[in-house]
Amino acid sequence: MAKKECIAMLLAGGQGSRLGALTSNVAKPAVSFGGKFRIIDFALSNCANSDISTVGVLTQYRPYLLHSYIGTGGAWNLDEQGGGVSILPPYATQTGGAWYAGTADAVTQNLGYIEQNDPEYVLILSGDQLYRMDYRLMLENHIRHGADLTIAVMPVPWEEASRFGIITQDDDERILKFSEKPKQPDSNLASMGIYIFDAALLVEKLREDAIDQTSTHDFGNDIIPKLLAEGRRLYTYTFEGFWRDVGTISSYHETSMDLLGSEPAFDIFSSKFPIMSNASTRPPAYIGRNGNIDDCLVANGCQIFGTVRHSIISTDACVGERAVVEDSILLPGARVKDGAHVVRAILGENAMVEENVNLGSVDTTKDTAVVGNDVVVGKGE
Amino acid sequence: MPNVIGLITCNYSIKHPGVLCASRPAASLPYLGRYRLVDFPLSNMVNCGIRTIGMVMPFNYRSIIDHVGSGKEWSLDRKNGGLFFLPGSAFGTSRAGARFLLRDLIANKVYFERSSSDYVVFSAANFVYNFDMAQLIDTHCSSGADITVLARPSAGTDEDIVGLKIDGERVAGIYQGVSYGDTEFLDCFVVSRSLVLDMLDWYAANDYLDLFEAMSGDFGRVDVRPLFFEGYVRPVFNLKSYFAGNMDLLDPAVAAELFPEGREIKTKAHDTSPAKYEAGSRVGNSLVSAGCRIFGQVTDSVLGRNVIVESGATVRNSIVLQGCIIKSGARVENAIIDRNNLIPAGTEFRGTPEEVLVKEKGSN
Numbered sequence: 001m002a003k004k005e006c007i008a009m010l011l012a013g014g015q016g017s018r019l020g021a022l023t024s025n026v027a028k029p030a031v032s033f034g035g036k037f038r039i040i041d042f043a044l045s046n047c048a049n050s051d052i053s054t055v056g057v058l059t060q061y062r063p064y065l066l067h068s069y070i071g072t073g074g075a076w077n078l079d080e081q082g083g084g085v086s087i088l089p090p091y092a093t094q095t096g097g098a099w100y101a102g103t104a105d106a107v108t109q110n111l112g113y114i115e116q117n118d119p120e121y122v123l124i125l126s127g128d129q130l131y132r133m134d135y136r137l138m139l140e141n142h143i144r145h146g147a148d149l150t151i152a153v154m155p156v157p158w159e160e161a162s163r164f165g166i167i168t169q170d171d172d173e174r175i176l177k178f179s180e181k182p183k184q185p186d187s188n189l190a191s192m193g194i195y196i197f198d199a200a201l202l203v204e205k206l207r208e209d210a211i212d213q214t215s216t217h218d219f220g221n222d223i224i225p226k227l228l229a230e231g232r233r234l235y236t237y238t239f240e241g242f243w244r245d246v247g248t249i250s251s252y253h254e255t256s257m258d259l260l261g262s263e264p265a266f267d268i269f270s271s272k273f274p275i276m277s278n279a280s281t282r283p284p285a286y287i288g289r290n291g292n293i294d295d296c297l298v299a300n301g302c303q304i305f306g307t308v309r310h311s312i313i314s315t316d317a318c319v320g321e322r323a324v325v326e327d328s329i330l331l332p333g334a335r336v337k338d339g340a341h342v343v344r345a346i347l348g349e350n351a352m353v354e355e356n357v358n359l360g361s362v363d364t365t366k367d368t369a370v371v372g373n374d375v376v377v378g379k380g381e
Numbered sequence: 382m383p384n385v386i387g388l389i390t391c392n393y394s395i396k397h398p399g400v401l402c403a404s405r406p407a408a409s410l411p412y413l414g415r416y417r418l419v420d421f422p423l424s425n426m427v428n429c430g431i432r433t434i435g436m437v438m439p440f441n442y443r444s445i446i447d448h449v450g451s452g453k454e455w456s457l458d459r460k461n462g463g464l465f466f467l468p469g470s471a472f473g474t475s476r477a478g479a480r481f482l483l484r485d486l487i488a489n490k491v492y493f494e495r496s497s498s499d500y501v502v503f504s505a506a507n508f509v510y511n512f513d514m515a516q517l518i519d520t521h522c523s524s525g526a527d528i529t530v531l532a533r534p535s536a537g538t539d540e541d542i543v544g545l546k547i548d549g550e551r552v553a554g555i556y557q558g559v560s561y562g563d564t565e566f567l568d569c570f571v572v573s574r575s576l577v578l579d580m581l582d583w584y585a586a587n588d589y590l591d592l593f594e595a596m597s598g599d600f601g602r603v604d605v606r607p608l609f610f611e612g613y614v615r616p617v618f619n620l621k622s623y624f625a626g627n628m629d630l631l632d633p634a635v636a637a638e639l640f641p642e643g644r645e646i647k648t649k650a651h652d653t654s655p656a657k658y659e660a661g662s663r664v665g666n667s668l669v670s671a672g673c674r675i676f677g678q679v680t681d682s683v684l685g686r687n688v689i690v691e692s693g694a695t696v697r698n699s700i701v702l703q704g705c706i707i708k709s710g711a712r713v714e715n716a717i718i719d720r721n722n723l724i725p726a727g728t729e730f731r732g733t734p735e736e737v738l739v740k741e742k743g744s745n
Contacts, residue, residue, distance in 0.1 A: 074453065283646075284413065284669055284683070291665055295658065
């Protein structure tokens with residue numbers, strides 16, 4: 001196999017437990033977003049748009065939908081000879097097998113995949129983040145600095161800094177200090193969990209980490225602090241643009257709403273750096289005579305007979321006559337029956353709100369209402 | 382199901398093509414926002430398990446190849462079988478009406494010879510319906526007929542449709558143009574591969590004729606029987622039926638019949654975002670494709686992908702194809718706007734319900 005410059009290892013095994021009912025039967029990267037996408041579309045599209053055509057996708061938690069959705073990677077132009085997408089679930093060897101025990105461990109268990117592709121650099125990505133990024137620029141930065149490791153960073157509001165891995169750097173973007181979720185942050189530069197490693201060094205360090213009894217086998221907790229302590233060349237790449245890690249229901253709701261408005265914070269319309277998806281072919285959306293849609297995204301296959309305001313209606317979702325949907329997200333195939341009223345809610349895939357049922361509250365101090373995939377909400381529930 | 386291959390003719394000319402077909406063959410005519418006419422026969426064949434399909438191409442094949450590509454969306458990008466582009470006569474047939482020109486079939490005899498299939502399903506590309514072709518094949522296998530043609534009772538007069546003369550159980554002849562109560566040929570039939578090869582020999586001297594015309598004296602020898610299809614069918618042979626066919630689908634019941642669960646009409650996939658309805662937009666009784674941005678008013682209309690209707694613009698009882706921009710304050714009514722047109726601010730483009738106005742392909 002020809003030597004490759006850069007391959008990507010895409011971590012997609014997480015449950016995303018804080019997304020609650022939305023991830024009860026699918027992995028977080030497979031959660032629907034923006035009407036017709038799934039969260040993993042963003043990382044896969046970024047790879048394709050950055051000419052990275054060898055992508056290992058590490059899966060573990062409830063992988064069926066994710067596996068069938070990714071398929072051969074053709075939807076992202078990643079069905080290439082001698083590369084393309086490889087799905088990498090945990091596997092057994094002669095000495096047994098084990099689940100992926102941490103981000104670093106997941107990659108360690110697939111060192112064979114990296115060695116087989118023999119790249120110069122390895123890009124480590126999360127499959128559960130929403131952003132558009134040209135990894136080529138980050139790689140150029142990495143090469144220019146002659147770095148051992150480059151971490152993508154972005155400034156975050158100071159009050160949120162203690163939720164992230166926080167980086168202190170010198171004037172030349174060299175990392176001086178890395179603290180995972182510090183209580184008293186001394187910088188607001190947050191790690192985005194996107195790394196470019198020198199491949200040989202990554203292999204060496206993961207081998208060491210694997211036999212380290214004290215390690216939690218996590219990039220942020222173990223690998224990065226160790227490299228810093230060794231005096232390796234760690235640099236940042238500062239990303240400017242929209243980036244979200246939708247960890248919770250409220251951030252999922254908020255990020256979805258960022259797609260709306262006349263000048264959305266997150267513009268998924270641009271065709272320059274297209275977000276690709278493995279969408280099903282459905283007819284155009286039908287808007288009934290009494291349909292009333294205001295500030296919404298509506299995907300193909302939908303049928304809208306009622307009123308929908310400031311909401312996202314995904315593929316094949318349906319809003320009945322006299323029904324009202326406001327500030328809500330209907331995932332693919334969700335149905336709001338005639339006369340129902342849905343406010344500040346997320347309806348999972350193929351979920352249903354029965355006729356004349358009220359769901360959710362305009363009171364923003366209350367939590368966003370969430371109905372899990374395939375769940376039916378009837379009267380009195 | 383027995384081993385069946387398909388053949389779709391995309392190169393015949395129709396009598397009243399209109400300006401929509403000035404730059405493209407009828408097979409690649411955009412339909413219902415995101416489809417092309419050829420999606421229907423292709424999907425019908427694929428949905429019943431056919432995985433080898435030949436397409437007889439017209440001289441202006443660019444838009445067809447652009448659309449079907451490797452056949453991926455129809456599961457036709459295969460190691461064995463898959464999609465075959467077959468060369469058709471340079472300019473199709475000069476006489477409208479012939480859909481299965483013998484010359485085209487003879488020129489591509491090798492497609493039939495190399496196959497090991499038992500049967501061949503033939504279809505033209507001008508009828509819109511969703512039909513489980515397994516029924517046609519099953520009926521054919523159990524009846525013992527030589528050819529089984531798909532048919533329906535005619536609901537009106539149409540000079541573009543081929544009529545079938547029915548004698549008892551059998552077809553006794555064909556004629557051009559039908560009227561109410563006649564039997565319409567839906568330009569789709571199944572026949573054994575060996576009989577196809579025989580017929581190509583029998584009728585070689587009359588290769589300028591349509592297969593069924595060449596058979597005219599032979600209906601005694603060749604046992605041709607109809608299978609009646611009772612579902613939704615829309616022949617698209619002229620602007621009027623094109624317009625009416627699109628508008629049919631504003632009825633959700635008709636749409637449900639044409640797009641049933643489990644028998645999807647497949648088409649080329651695009652990375653288009655969901656349609657965006659901005660604050661103040663008004664949309665009623667319309668079909669809106671992905672990628673549209675709507676600020677103004679749209680009623681009783683069908684919008685293709687990536688159409689922009691600016692604020693104060695109105696679109697009524699119209700079909701607007703992919704990539705058009707209806708500028709602020711413009712009025713489009715009773716019209717078909719072909720791809721990539723810009724309707725300038727404050728202008729009107731209006732036909733009447735009886736006489737729909739057509740704007741040919743733009744260069745926006």
